[in-house]
Amino acid sequence: xxxxxxxxxxxxxxxxxxxxxxxxxxxxxxxxxxxxxxxxxxxxxxxxxxxxxxxxxxxxxxxxxxxxxxxxxxxxxxxxxxxxxxxxxxxxxxxxxxxxxxxxxxxxxxxxxx
Amino acid sequence: xxxxxxxxxxxxxxxxxxxxxxxxxxxxxxxxxxxxxxxxxxxxxxxxxxxxxxxxxxxxxxxxxxxxxxxxxxxxxxxxxxxxxxxxxxxxxxxxxxxxxxxxxxxxxxxx
Numbered sequence: 001x002x003x004x005x006x007x008x009x010x011x012x013x014x015x016x017x018x019x020x021x022x023x024x025x026x027x028x029x030x031x032x033x034x035x036x037x038x039x040x041x042x043x044x045x046x047x048x049x050x051x052x053x054x055x056x057x058x059x060x061x062x063x064x065x066x067x068x069x070x071x072x073x074x075x076x077x078x079x080x081x082x083x084x085x086x087x088x089x090x091x092x093x094x095x096x097x098x099x100x101x102x103x104x105x106x107x108x109x110x111x112x113x114x
Numbered sequence: 115x116x117x118x119x120x121x122x123x124x125x126x127x128x129x130x131x132x133x134x135x136x137x138x139x140x141x142x143x144x145x146x147x148x149x150x151x152x153x154x155x156x157x158x159x160x161x162x163x164x165x166x167x168x169x170x171x172x173x174x175x176x177x178x179x180x181x182x183x184x185x186x187x188x189x190x191x192x193x194x195x196x197x198x199x200x201x202x203x204x205x206x207x208x209x210x211x212x213x214x215x216x217x218x219x220x221x222x223x224x225x226x
Contacts, residue, residue, distance in 0.1 A: 032212050043116065043204055043217035044157070088157065092213030097162075097169035099145065100213040104157040 003027050006089055006105030015114050019076040023089035023105045026070065030091040032100055033065050035074045038086045038107065047087075048074065079112045086110070117141065118218035120205050126224045132193040135221045139186055139207030145169075146188040147208070147215060148180055152201040163188060195225045 006023045013019055021035075032051055036044035048063040050056045056063045064073040072091070076083055086107040092100035117140035127133055139146050148160040159172035163182035174180075177195075182188040192199060202222050206215035 032214075034213065036217075043118075043206075043219045044215075045116070046214060046216065049214050090213070095162075095170040097164075099162055099164065099169045101147075101159055101162060101170050101172070102213040102215060103159070104149075106156040 003103050004089065004091060004105040007108055008106055010109040010111055012111045012113065013079055015079060015081060015112055017079050017112070019074075019079050019083070019110060019112075021074040021076075021087050021089075021108050021110070023072050023091075024070055025072075025091055027091075027093060027103075028070070029093035030103075031094070032092045032102075033063070033072050034090040034092075034102065035061075035063055036088040036090060036104075038088060040085075044088055076110075079110075081112050081114055084110055084112050116216040116218065118205060118207050118216055120203075120218035120221050122221055123219065124222045124224075126226065127195060128226055129195055129197060131195050131225075132191065133195065133223065135190040135192070135203050135205075135223075137188045137190070137205030137207075137218060139188070139205075140209075140216055143207035143209045143216070144186065145208045145210075146182055146186070147206045148174075148188070148190050149204045149206065149217075150201050151204060151220070157204070160190070192223070195223075197225050199223065200225045 062075040089105040090102040119138040160174040162170040
């Protein structure tokens with residue numbers, strides 16, 4: 001079993017839809033939770049960063065963490081064609097050297113069609 | 115633009131060869147991470163440096179090595195290259211320890 005599971009999709013939605021992206025994880029040591037967006041042939045871009053269970057909102061994006069269920073979500077409201085990209089969840093635990101090392105999901109490909 | 119610079123953007127080489135990938139972190143970031151991204155494995159952590167010292171090691175092959183220099187730029191050296199080493203190699207930097215990473219555009223390595 002992988003530490004972080006993420007459905008690769010693709011997920012295809014019409015413009016304006018609410019998108020829900022999810023990841024599950026198995027490592028209870030994960031403390032920080034992140035979502036990255038990666039456009040084709042580009043580097044991942046940090047979208048959301050959370051520490052505790054609960055919701056965090058930033059514009060059209062809401063990140064949700066449920067540590068008891070080991071489940072995280074990213075919601076995108078009023079989705080736009082420009083949101084078409086691969087969304088990677090990531091979570092980090094403290095390594096022996098003191099740093100937190102993100103472990104990434106495989107990414108979900110999102111397509112928003114006009 | 116994340117502020118992380120990686121060179122070269124593309125590299126084509128032959129099996130058995132050695133290449134060096136270079137990364138300049140964002141201004142003020144002391145920590146550099148290297149990741150490998152392939153279609154079948156996703157983003158895999160290789161190694162992390164903080165202010166010149168190795169802090170964490172992931173699934174990095176013995177044929178690969180890295181270092182961070184006093185000016186904080188980092189280099190990833192890949193030797194005795196195999197076809198399976200073809201991938202995107204990303205450098206990321208961070209000001210904190212907590213994994214909030216800022217990625218460069220990557221170096222695409224093709225081994226023929």
